[in-house]
Amino acid sequence: MHEKDLRSLDMPAFPHYNRRVSQIKLRITSLIILIFGAAWVYYSAVDPEETRAWRATAPAAGFQAPDFELQNDLGELVRLNNLEGQAIILNFWASWCLPCREEMPAMEEIYQQYRQQGLTVLAVNATHIDSRVKALEFAALHGLNFPILFDFDGKVNQLYRVNALPTTFFISPTGTIQEVVIGGPMSEVLLRLRAENLLSGGDE
Amino acid sequence: MFPIIQIGPLALQAQGLIYLIGIWIGLTLAEKLAPKVKFPAGHIWNAASLALIFGLIGARLSYVVLHWDVFAESPGSIFSLNLQLFDLWGGIIFSALAILIFGQRKHFRWLNFFDASTPLLGVFLVAHSLANLAVGTGFGRPSELPWAINLWGANRHPSQIYEICASLLVLAVIIFLIYRQPSLPAGVIFFLFSALSSTWRLILEYFRADSNLIFQLRTGQVISWLILAVSLYVINKLFYPITTEKG
Known part of the structure; x- marks a missing residue:
């Protein structure tokens, strides 16, 4: 056979044909993956109420803040759940902790500025590893007016799984923890932005 | 959970440390593999x-x-x-x-750059899942399965561990392809990584309890599906580019 006749048998077209088949196979596979993916997205749809039930009470962002009751500097009992409706900055601290000491004046500033709008600062002193007297001395020295609470047996620190001081929980008026900040000192700007966010009901 | 790593008087935040180590390992791996993707x-x-x-x-x-x-x-x-x-x-x-x-x-050459960056992204995703496990974020929905873990007051799917396994698997596939398939078109490694990662996110998001929702659909899944669609489209184009025949 002549070369011209061989060409007429379409032999050189086979590689092109195979390539075309592979291309179509890849497209069909991609399409099937996307269809299954879309079906899975639809199947995974969930009622927002159900997701709320998955996040009941725990010391983490997105959960309801665990309730507790502690004595304040006046000897009165303060219960977290009684403060529902107020935005709360819950700060765990100790008088010997340098970053805790550094952020307290900013905390006082924010408390004074936003307390009328419904913001409360609760400063839980880790009294089991600190001293009530020293905590009160520090509060008096810096003119702190927000409630200082005393965790004598460390149970509330344990309840909130506090591993480092300071640790701060930002709790919305509905009792949901919006953010947890481990370490410090927090700047006044950060506290102000978070306080405004809590009061405006943001990130609910 | 181990959010704080205590070394003597020093308290280090595990999350930040894991990200730093992850980026360092990722960069080292990316640098080592870069010549294989011609970068x-x-x-x-x-x-x-x-x-x-x-x-x-x-x-x-x-x-x-x-x-x-x-x-x-x-x-x-x-x-x-x-x-x-x-x-x-x-x-x-x-x-x-x-x-x-x-x-x-x-x-x-941007497609080669994307391929060269892929090991870094792969290691970063592993680090991200590990960091989630360390601090308890990205937690799973409640479950009574034997391998459920107790986290935030409930037995839950160990969603972070699922994600660590999935991201390690994707990383292994990518490293294997870089070593064994040097003739792949430029860009395929990156977009294949993107497709595989969005696929596992699409599947595993179902087991999470912290999903943001959009019309009851999980936002993470919707975004993953879109990334998957784009990645598959680009992979098709990279393997079979439109050619104009001259005749």
């Missing part, structure tokens, strides 16, 4: 350093601009060390711009 190894660290520096500056600048009314009252806070005062998207945009300008000046 100069030396550019990896330079591009990453620029992305990091400009990313940090951009993230803070963006945050300051967005909240200027508050920063105007205390301008010194612009230089605050608080990690919460960064805007993620501002950081990403500035990083991308820095890499874009650097790449243009160094005449990057």
Whole structure:
């Protein structure tokens, strides 16, 4: 056979044909993956109420803040759940902790500025590893007016799984923890932005 | 959960430490594998350093601009060390711009650059899942399965462990392909990684309890599906580019 006749048998077209088949196979596979993916997205749809039930009470962002009751500097009992409706900055601290000491004046500033709008600062002193007297001395020295609470047996620190001081929980008026900040000192700007966010009901 | 790693008097936040180690391992791996995807190894660290520096500056600048009314009252806070005062998207945009300008000046072949960056992204995803496990974020929905873990007051799917396994598997596939399939078209490694990662996210998001919702659909899944669609489309185009026949 002549070369011209061989060409007429379409032999050189086979590689092109195979390539075309592979291309179509890849497209069909991609399409099937996307269809299954879309079906899975639809199947995974969930009622927002159900997701709320998955996040009941725990010391983490997105959960309801665990309730507790502690004595304040006046000897009165303060219960977290009684403060529902107020935005709360819950700060765990100790008088010997340098970053805790550094952020307290900013905390006082924010408390004074936003307390009328419904913001409360609760400063839980880790009294089991600190001293009530020293905590009160520090509060008096810096003119702190927000409630200082005393965790004598460390149970509330344990309840909130506090591993480092300071640790701060930002709790919305509905009792949901919006953010947890481990370490410090927090700047006044950060506290102000978070306080405004809590009061405006943001990130609910 | 181990959010704080205590070394003597020093308390280190596990999350940050895991990300740092992850980025370092990722960069080292990317640099080692770069020649196999036909990209100069030396550019990896330079591009990453620029992305990091400009990313940090951009993230803070963006945050300051967005909240200027508050920063105007205390301008010194612009230089605050608080990690919460960064805007993620501002950081990403500035990083991308820095890499874009650097790449243009160094005449990057962009598809090869994407392939060379893939090991870094792969290790970063593993680190991200590990960090989630360390601090208890990205937690699973309640479950009574024998391998459920007790977290945040309930027995839950160990969603973080699922994600660690999935991201390790994807990383292994990518490293295997880089070593064994050097003839793949440029860009396939990156978009295959993107497709595989979005697939596992699409599947595993179902087991999570912290999903954001959009019309009852999980936002993470919707975004993953879109990324998957784009990745598959590009892979098709890379394997079978449109050619104009001359006759």
